[in-house]
Amino acid sequence: MKIAIGSKNPAKVNAVKAAFGQVSGIFLEVDAESGVSNQPFSDEETIKGAINRARNSQVSAFADIGIGLEGGVVETAFGLFLCNWGALVTQSGKTFVSGGARIPLPPEVAEMLRAGRELGPVMSEYTQKNDVPKREGAIGVFTNERITRSEMFRHIVQMLIGQCEYHKRFLNGD
Numbered sequence: 001m002k003i004a005i006g007s008k009n010p011a012k013v014n015a016v017k018a019a020f021g022q023v024s025g026i027f028l029e030v031d032a033e034s035g036v037s038n039q040p041f042s043d044e045e046t047i048k049g050a051i052n053r054a055r056n057s058q059v060s061a062f063a064d065i066g067i068g069l070e071g072g073v074v075e076t077a078f079g080l081f082l083c084n085w086g087a088l089v090t091q092s093g094k095t096f097v098s099g100g101a102r103i104p105l106p107p108e109v110a111e112m113l114r115a116g117r118e119l120g121p122v123m124s125e126y127t128q129k130n131d132v133p134k135r136e137g138a139i140g141v142f143t144n145e146r147i148t149r150s151e152m153f154r155h156i157v158q159m160l161i162g163q164c165e166y167h168k169r170f171l172n173g174d
């Protein structure tokens with residue numbers, strides 16, 4: 001099975017490979033367009049980014065399925081929360097969506113994002129560490145690395161695969 005991943009970020013790529021586990025597949029990393037802003041600011045925008053990445057990677061790699069993973073933030077009455085979404089698109093165009101765990105960002109980090117900055121660079125500055133988005137991620141930093149970005153995305157991909165399996169098994173879909 002050819003599986004296209006709509007990103008070259010190792011935190012995402014490793015998550016997809018781990019979620020598929022024993023399934024023998026060829027994984028193709030594609031710099032897929034998300035079609036949304038670099039810093040999505042709502043669930044809707046983040047989901048849209050995930051679906052676009054999934055579809056664009058599947059099409060451009062002629063893959064059996066495409067997986068898109070997108071990170072964003074969402075404003076709530078309790079502060080600005082991390083939000084993460086994934087999408088799986090099949091060759092026939094069937095689309096599955098799932099969301100990840102969410103935690104609030106510290107107020108000083110949230111303020112920088114509201115001022116128009118992107119979370120990745122803000123996190124590197126905040127932690128004085130490079131490549132936070134490719135490593136533990138903001139979720140890893142603020143959970144004392146109990147849940148890393150890759151693990152969070154792995155759960156999302158497992159829920160995508162599971163929904164796809166359910167669809168095939170019980171709904172006879174393709």
Ligand SMILES: O=P(O)(O)OP(=O)(O)OP(=O)(O)OC[C@H]1O[C@@H](n2cnc3c(O)ncnc32)[C@H](O)[C@@H]1O
Nearest residue numbers: 007009038070071118119120123133137138139149
């Ligand atoms: O190469 P891609 O796949 O685009 O990987 P990315 O790290 O940029 O990931 P996203 O585009 O999905 O994330 C949107 C923005 O939010 C940042 N971001 C999202 N989640 C993050 C996290 O857990 N830790 C650090 N930065 C994060 C990210 O760096 C971007 O600025």
Ligand SMILES: [Mg+2]
Nearest residue numbers: 034038039071
């Ligand atoms: Mg990005």
